[in-house]
Amino acid sequence: MSRPALRRELPRIEDLPTLPRTVLRITELINDPATSARDLARIIAEDQVLTARLLKLVNSSFYGFRRKIATVTEAVLMIGFEAVRNHLLTTSVFDLFPSRSPALRRGQELLWDHSLGCAVAAKAIAAAMRRDNLEEIFVAGLLHDIGKIVLIAKFPAEAEAVAARVARGAAILEAEEDILGCTHAAVGRRLAEHWNLPSALVQAIEGHHPPFAGGTPDEQAAIVHLADILARVLELGSGGDDRIPALDPAAWRTLRLSPTAFDAILASTLADFDDIGSFLR
Amino acid sequence: MILAVDELEPGMVLDEAVRTHQDQLLLEAGRRVTERSIRLFKTWGIRRVAVRLPGEKAKVAVSQATPEDEEGIPWRLKERCGGGWNDPVMRELLRAAVRQLRLRRPASEG
Numbered sequence: 001m002s003r004p005a006l007r008r009e010l011p012r013i014e015d016l017p018t019l020p021r022t023v024l025r026i027t028e029l030i031n032d033p034a035t036s037a038r039d040l041a042r043i044i045a046e047d048q049v050l051t052a053r054l055l056k057l058v059n060s061s062f063y064g065f066r067r068k069i070a071t072v073t074e075a076v077l078m079i080g081f082e083a084v085r086n087h088l089l090t091t092s093v094f095d096l097f098p099s100r101s102p103a104l105r106r107g108q109e110l111l112w113d114h115s116l117g118c119a120v121a122a123k124a125i126a127a128a129m130r131r132d133n134l135e136e137i138f139v140a141g142l143l144h145d146i147g148k149i150v151l152i153a154k155f156p157a158e159a160e161a162v163a164a165r166v167a168r169g170a171a172i173l174e175a176e177e178d179i180l181g182c183t184h185a186a187v188g189r190r191l192a193e194h195w196n197l198p199s200a201l202v203q204a205i206e207g208h209h210p211p212f213a214g215g216t217p218d219e220q221a222a223i224v225h226l227a228d229i230l231a232r233v234l235e236l237g238s239g240g241d242d243r244i245p246a247l248d249p250a251a252w253r254t255l256r257l258s259p260t261a262f263d264a265i266l267a268s269t270l271a272d273f274d275d276i277g278s279f280l281r
Numbered sequence: 282m283i284l285a286v287d288e289l290e291p292g293m294v295l296d297e298a299v300r301t302h303q304d305q306l307l308l309e310a311g312r313r314v315t316e317r318s319i320r321l322f323k324t325w326g327i328r329r330v331a332v333r334l335p336g337e338k339a340k341v342a343v344s345q346a347t348p349e350d351e352e353g354i355p356w357r358l359k360e361r362c363g364g365g366w367n368d369p370v371m372r373e374l375l376r377a378a379v380r381q382l383r384l385r386r387p388a389s390e391g
């Protein structure tokens with residue numbers, strides 16, 4: 001497909017994937033104040049894969065509960081409705097885009113690891129900032145590159161051309177702009193809107209690359225920007241190229257962190273990545 | 282293999298990136314030296330350059346074993362940062378990352 005044609009098509013991709021029915025039902029239930037933990041658990045328990053993932057998660061050191069959580073109801077009570085939704089959402093997202101080409105599949109696996117690395121790094125940064133919406137930040141990190149997954153699934157030939165150019169030393173944003181006429185950030189925003197994700201999440205997906213709109217990123221976008229750098233420095237997976245982006249000064253100011261916090265953030269990122277990765281991968 | 286700039290010949294492949302004293306990148310690792318780049322190196326007062334001989338393995342392939350700078354940061358990590366390396370916060374970040382990666386994988390550190 002020629003570049004201008006694709007540029008025209010991307011803003012109105014009609015056949016974007018939808019979320020699994022169970023996840024949609026769960027989202028509806030959580031929005032309903034009358035829902036009890038038992039209602040929610042019953043729907044989750046109908047799906048073996050979701051059940052296994054949820055139990056593995058609550059028993060991982062990500063939560064650090066001292067005793068074993070054995071039932072879905074208990075898991076829902078322990079971590080809360082929002083956390084359940086966020087985690088089921090994120091673990092379902094990557095199932096939506098199976099790739100047939102082995103090369104692209106390998107790229108997807110590396111991208112998943114990169115997303116996971118970015119998610120645990122984002123959570124560690126938010127913890128260092130003493131924020132309490134760690135779940136939400138985690139999801140923002142996990143979904144920040146969702147546009148890349150769409151590109152790989154929907155435009156495999158172009159995605160391979162981008163990958164080839166990146167392998168020769170190009171930066172991924174430039175290669176995407178050149179070959180596709182738009183970036184993964186724009187595609188990610190489209191998907192996030194299609195799924196009615198919260199606006200902070202849409203902004204983190206669209207705006208995690210400088211330059212930021214208005215010069216200053218909002219806090220979540222700034223956290224994801226730094227988390228992306230951390231995941232790349234620690235070589236957790238691959239975001240599609242080998243570059244470590246420069247830390248944007250405006251984003252750094254937004255975070256109000258001291259460089260002395262890096263050791264704790266990085267240590268926590270590595271520990272969480274090894275631990276949580278074993279259940280999400 | 283380290284060569285003096287006078288010994289360089291066009292077509293040789295760089296084994297490490299060449300940088301100015303201000304840390305500005307002149308030529309990336311893996312790139313071929315040209316007449317023009319040799320002149321550039323001389324202009325910037327570069328004395329010695331690491332080149333790869335035919336058949337010699339690229340250093341960049343071995344991530345844990347890359348040579349480090351005087352601060353203990355692997356050169357490869359610095360190269361991946363491009364211009365961002367000039368930021369003192371980024372340097373702090375890389376130092377912390379090197380420390381934490383060593384703690385995580387003590388066995389694989391040669």
